[in-house]
Amino acid sequence: MIKFFRKIRQKLLSKNKFSKYLIYAFGEIILVVIGILIALSINNWNEKQKDLVKEQLILKQLFSEYQSNLKQLDEKILMRNQALEACNNLLKQIDNPTSAIDENAFYRSLWIIFRDPTFDPIKNDIVGSENLRLIQNDSLVRFLSNWSSEVFQVQEMELEYQKFRTEIVGPCYFRLGIARNVNNNLWKDGYTPTEALDKKSNRKFTIKPTKKSVDLTKVLADVEFEGIVSQVITTHQVTNIQSQTLRNRILHILDIIAQEIEE
Template structure:
């Protein structure tokens, strides 16, 4: 094609037909420009397809990560709910010491010692150029706010961890119930709620304390009653924040499902 145009151009020049040559030259320039534009369009289309493929990879990765985050968050909420139930049982026995059940009592005390901590999968999408590949702006907004909202939950968890270490454990030690709490935990086999392998169960013989221990006096302890009440507040507030975080995850997963190509 180019050779034909060149031959035609030489013929027009040789025949001194300048006006026709000028028209031809303009046409040739237009064809070159059109060719360049088409090439740019093809290149842009290829880049767009690459970006779309990358976006799909990122979306699928996010979907898998936040499915795992949801499962972990639900596990922590469950642990706190179990702690709330334990607190209710303890307060019930404190208010009605004649109905005390030692095994229930010690099991309930143990559940206050757990400190559920939410540790979601961290990715490097936010703050990287990969974020620009995500076209859904609602999803971008949720991702951008995620770390701040997680921190609000983790901050409450750290407060409870400190409360457990500095208040609950010293109180148990002062009351002399720590050995019995751990004995009840392990003697029948125990699998932590947060265990990586839910099928494992460990047993260990500690045996209860040989010291004199009057559980009615323990139930009458003002500090114990107070820390149980405080544990209720800690768990309730953290679960309220966790529910908000859970809603964020569900919204994100819903958006991801719609954005991921089948």
């Protein structure tokens, strides 16, 4: 093909047809430019197809991660709801000191409010990396970009409860002399944490209750104990409000991803 065009150029020049040569040369340049543009278009199309494949892989990975995040968050919400129920039961006993005290239920409630649900979602490197540009849905990009700051708002409250649990709840249990009985009640019949990785695991330990005298009516009459129970309610309620907002965000993210994933 190149030899063919070269012969045409030589023929035009040999016959001194310079004007026709210029027209021919211009046409040849146009053909070369068109060829380059076609090659670039093909290359761009290939690159775009590669990006689409990468995007689908990222979307599927994100979908799996946020499903796991949703499952974990639901467990934390459940744990706080269990604590709220335990606190309400304790307040009923505090407000009705003459009623019989179910020791097992009492100590079980104390353990439930001593737990500290903490949400620790899967961390990915999508945001802040060049992979974020591969996601074409602007709404999804926005949600992913805001995710860390929204999670932090929940975790910040959880950390506050951890501090409250360590500095206030635990020392109160020790002061009232009920810590050993709380732990004995937890393990004597077997225990599987709500957040356990293996839901079938059920462990038993022998601690036995304290041999010292524990008057639960005095525990229920303790002003600090009553204040702790009421504070747990407020803290868990507020944290669950934030967690529910975060849960709705996860559901929205999952819905967008599901629509973007190709069958």
